[in-house]
Amino acid sequence: MPTFHFELGELPPAAEALRAEVREFLRAELHEHTPAQRARSWGGFDREFSRKMGARGWIGMTWPTRYGGRERSALERYVVLEETLAAGAPVSAHWVADRQSGPLLLRFGTEAQRQRFLPAIARGELAFAIGMSEPDSGSDLASIRTRAERVAGGYRVNGTKVWTSNAHISDYMIALFRTQHDAAKKHEGLTQFLVDPKSPGITINPIIDLRGAHHFNMVVFEDAFVPEAMRVGEEGAGWKQVTTELAFERSGPERYLSSLALILELIREVGKVPGERAAAVVGRLVAHLATLRQMSLSVAGMLEAGQNPNLEAAVVKDVGTTFEQEVPEIVHALLGVEPTNDTGTHLQQVLGYLTQSAPSFSLRGGTREILRGIIARGLGLR
Amino acid sequence: MNELRAILSDVVTRLFTERVTRELSEAAEQGEWPGALWQAVEENGLTLPLVPEAKGGAGGTWGDAYVVVSAAGRHAVPLPLPETIVASWLLVAAGLDVPLGPLTVAPVQRDERLKLVRRDGGLRLDGTAARVPWGRAAKHVVVVDETDGRATVALVAAGGARVTRDTNLAREPRDTLAFVGAPVLAAAPAAGLPHDAVRLHGALVRAAQMAGGLEAILALATRYATERRQFGKPIGQFQAIQQGLAVLAGHAAAAGMAAANAFRAADRRDPWFETAVAKARVGEAAGIGASIAHQVHGAIGFTYEHQLQFVTRRLWSWRAEFGGESEWATLLGRSVAERGAETLWPFLAAR
Ligand SMILES: Cc1cc2nc3c(=O)[nH]c(=O)nc-3n(C[C@H](O)[C@H](O)[C@H](O)COP(=O)(O)OP(=O)(O)OC[C@H]3O[C@@H](n4cnc5c(N)ncnc54)[C@H](O)[C@@H]3O)c2cc1C
Numbered sequence: 001m002p003t004f005h006f007e008l009g010e011l012p013p014a015a016e017a018l019r020a021e022v023r024e025f026l027r028a029e030l031h032e033h034t035p036a037q038r039a040r041s042w043g044g045f046d047r048e049f050s051r052k053m054g055a056r057g058w059i060g061m062t063w064p065t066r067y068g069g070r071e072r073s074a075l076e077r078y079v080v081l082e083e084t085l086a087a088g089a090p091v092s093a094h095w096v097a098d099r100q101s102g103p104l105l106l107r108f109g110t111e112a113q114r115q116r117f118l119p120a121i122a123r124g125e126l127a128f129a130i131g132m133s134e135p136d137s138g139s140d141l142a143s144i145r146t147r148a149e150r151v152a153g154g155y156r157v158n159g160t161k162v163w164t165s166n167a168h169i170s171d172y173m174i175a176l177f178r179t180q181h182d183a184a185k186k187h188e189g190l191t192q193f194l195v196d197p198k199s200p201g202i203t204i205n206p207i208i209d210l211r212g213a214h215h216f217n218m219v220v221f222e223d224a225f226v227p228e229a230m231r232v233g234e235e236g237a238g239w240k241q242v243t244t245e246l247a248f249e250r251s252g253p254e255r256y257l258s259s260l261a262l263i264l265e266l267i268r269e270v271g272k273v274p275g276e277r278a279a280a281v282v283g284r285l286v287a288h289l290a291t292l293r294q295m296s297l298s299v300a301g302m303l304e305a306g307q308n309p310n311l312e313a314a315v316v317k318d319v320g321t322t323f324e325q326e327v328p329e330i331v332h333a334l335l336g337v338e339p340t341n342d343t344g345t346h347l348q349q350v351l352g353y354l355t356q357s358a359p360s361f362s363l364r365g366g367t368r369e370i371l372r373g374i375i376a377r378g379l380g381l382r
Numbered sequence: 383m384n385e386l387r388a389i390l391s392d393v394v395t396r397l398f399t400e401r402v403t404r405e406l407s408e409a410a411e412q413g414e415w416p417g418a419l420w421q422a423v424e425e426n427g428l429t430l431p432l433v434p435e436a437k438g439g440a441g442g443t444w445g446d447a448y449v450v451v452s453a454a455g456r457h458a459v460p461l462p463l464p465e466t467i468v469a470s471w472l473l474v475a476a477g478l479d480v481p482l483g484p485l486t487v488a489p490v491q492r493d494e495r496l497k498l499v500r501r502d503g504g505l506r507l508d509g510t511a512a513r514v515p516w517g518r519a520a521k522h523v524v525v526v527d528e529t530d531g532r533a534t535v536a537l538v539a540a541g542g543a544r545v546t547r548d549t550n551l552a553r554e555p556r557d558t559l560a561f562v563g564a565p566v567l568a569a570a571p572a573a574g575l576p577h578d579a580v581r582l583h584g585a586l587v588r589a590a591q592m593a594g595g596l597e598a599i600l601a602l603a604t605r606y607a608t609e610r611r612q613f614g615k616p617i618g619q620f621q622a623i624q625q626g627l628a629v630l631a632g633h634a635a636a637a638g639m640a641a642a643n644a645f646r647a648a649d650r651r652d653p654w655f656e657t658a659v660a661k662a663r664v665g666e667a668a669g670i671g672a673s674i675a676h677q678v679h680g681a682i683g684f685t686y687e688h689q690l691q692f693v694t695r696r697l698w699s700w701r702a703e704f705g706g707e708s709e710w711a712t713l714l715g716r717s718v719a720e721r722g723a724e725t726l727w728p729f730l731a732a733r
Contacts, residue, residue: 004631004635006635006638006639008639008642008643008646019731023728082731083731086727086731260727263726264723264726264727265723267718267719267722267723267726268722268723270715270719271719272719272720272722273716273719273720274715274716274719276712278715278719279711279712279713279714279715279716279719280708280711280712280715281711281715282711282714282715282718282719283658283662283710283711283712283713283714283715283716283718284662284666284707284711284714284715286659286714286715286718286726286730287640287658287659287660287662287663287666287710287711287714288636288663289730290640290643290655290656290659290663290730290733291636291639291640291643291659291660291663292636293730293731294639294640294643295635295636295639298639312635315631315632315635316635318628318629318632319632319633319635319636322632369621369625371628372624372625372628372629373621373624373625373628375627375628375631375632376618376624376625376627376628378631379604379627379628379631380604380608381604381607381608381618381619381623381624381627382618382619382624
């Protein structure tokens with residue numbers, strides 16, 4: 001029998017009051033942003049913007065005040081997230097830390113690590129990167145080979161991380177290394193570390209994506225030193241922690257809003273009185289969008305209630321990425337306009353950006369196949 | 383889930399699991415009225431969840447009714463239970479009393495109208511409505527028509543119509559009712575009721591029935607995948623099967639959310655947008671879900687012998703009844719386009 005369950009979420013009045021505040025802030029901040037810029041949303045890296053979000057108390061907002069948080073509810077945080085994403089704000093200088101690195105440190109970090117990093121994250125001053133994937137380890141994350149060997153006062157690291165988004169402009173990276181080598185027990189012997197990407201022995205090589213943009217990197221460790229104090233959690237606890245971290249990553253509303261900018265351009269294009277076919281296309285997209293928002297809100301409600309909606313989050317992510325990935329295809333089928341890079345109409349540029357980003361929607365943070373495997377496990381099939 | 387819902391959920395699950403047997407479903411398809419089941423459902427107070435206690439109902443909300451209607455879909459219950467729930471709610475909305483026995487609503491087709499006319503000193507009903515659910519079995523038909531510019535709810539005896547029998551794919555009665563000056567037993571204007579109240583609430587309950595049906599076929603297919611063995615192992619261990627069931631699970635989850643949210647909107651007395659969303663989204667899920675469930679079941683699921691078809695044939699009909707996905711999506715698209723792109727997100731976020 002299905003083991004997942006979605007209840008309707010409900011936002012308290014405090015969250016709605018906050019929404020108005022967030023919207024007002026975003027309107028002022030983003031009024032010059034073009035639709036193509038909005039489409040980039042979490043591709044956009046803007047430290048100035050992140051600091052302003054931090055100053056408002058909208059980063060790490062559920063964390064304890066002693067770590068710079070505001071002890072707001074998960075539902076209030078949800079409202080900030082969905083408004084920020086719906087507006088297409090450039091969130092990537094604080095997004096990763098707010099969503100996964102910070103919560104990870106809060107849960108598994110030492111007191112000293114929490115004191116040192118969390119308040120700065122909450123101020124929007126620290127950008128984080130994630131060092132999980134390696135050239136030979138993608139979906140099979142537990143097979144990673146980058147090694148951290150104990151030396152006096154810490155660890156010596158050798159190996160290569162890849163696809164490390166924004167490593168070249170981040171302040172820290174939370175990386176998963178192998179601290180023990182036993183081929184039979186690959187899930188054991190993994191440990192997480194806080195790494196300063198500017199330390200000696202670390203080389204960051206850019207990888208250019210298909211659009212010609214630079215966010216990916218290959219990070220090479222050659223006898224790089226990581227102090228003991230920068231280990232996150234116990235030695236060998238890395239797998240459990242990384243699984244928790246990936247669950248944080250999947251639980252947010254970001255997994256269905258990536259193509260909102262294109263839906264909005266489509267609505268502008270078809271005009272106030274669309275033909276029957278165009279109306280049906282818009283209506284279907286809106287039906288999906290509205291439903292995904294309720295699903296996403298439902299997950300937020302479960303988080304607020306202290307439940308553990310890992311399976312539900314995987315379901316929402318799978319349904320959500322399938323949806324956001326098909327939007328460029330549907331717009332193409334309806335309108336047939338040519339997608340462009342940075343010339344042409346807003347519609348063409350947004351379509352151009354999303355056509356070229358859509359393949360990544362079902363890869364990042366766990367591929368579609370891996371995610372569906374998680375759902376199948378939840379159904380009791382494996 | 384509140385207490386009433388938890389109780390309702392227990393009652394409907396127990397009752398339908400025990401009473402909606404294969405024999406009963408088959409007999410219903412042969413045209414037999416499951417009178418004993420109806421009586422049990424009525425005695426358990428499941429037919430009138432939205433009717434105030436003072437008028438003999440359960441005094442509940444649409445949210446409570448969702449539990450009953452989705453369960454009726456999950457168990458493929460061959461009764462006009464969703465229709466009775468809608469019809470009784472319409473009567474209550476107009477301040478009218480609710481008779482016992484099965485009710486239905488009409489008209490259900492887009493371009494049909496049943497006219498209330500004043501003649502021979504009384505109100506009478508004229509017109510023909512096709513594909514009326516359970517037309518032959520209902521004791522009364524509830525109609526919404528405009529009189530003097532206001533939506534008026536009227537109750538007529540089903541016996542006042544000439545009935546031409548027909549069925550949907552699942553052989554549920556979908557009859558043509560022809561009224562010629564049929565006497566109206568009771569009528570009253572209902573403030574705030576839209577003129578398309580019958581189709582709207584019909585779409586609402588069909589969405590919930592389909593959401594229940596999707597839960598049922600997900601459970602059937604998941605169980606079958608753990609039981610059926612090929613190549614020396616349960617087929618559920620093949621990744622292709624797992625991925626298909628994960629997709630079905632996603633559609634079932636989306637369907638449940640969309641339908642439940644539409645019932646919540648009905649409790650706010652503003653269900654149009656959410657119902658259009660639900661009928662469009664759930665109908666799509668029904669088509670894809672049925673296809674995956676059949677694929678997983680192989681040939682056995684293609685037989686009358688297997689119970690899967692009791693649900694999938696209903697899904698294929700229900701998605702078209704009270705307007706299919708394309709009709710609702712078109713209406714939805716028009717309303718969104720008219721409001722403009724700027725208002726889309728604020729509108730969604732406020733629901
Ligand atoms: C935009 C973007 C940003 C990213 N940012 C980061 C980052 O910051 N840090 C980081 O560490 N990583 C990052 N990644 C990497 C991402 O986590 C990996 O792409 C992902 O885990 C898949 O690994 P892979 O690309 O090596 O593909 P592979 O694992 O080689 O998979 C290739 C194909 O095989 C399929 N496949 C693999 N195993 C199975 C299986 N068991 N069953 C069925 N099918 C299977 C996959 O689903 C996929 O379709 C990013 C990726 C993208 C696209």
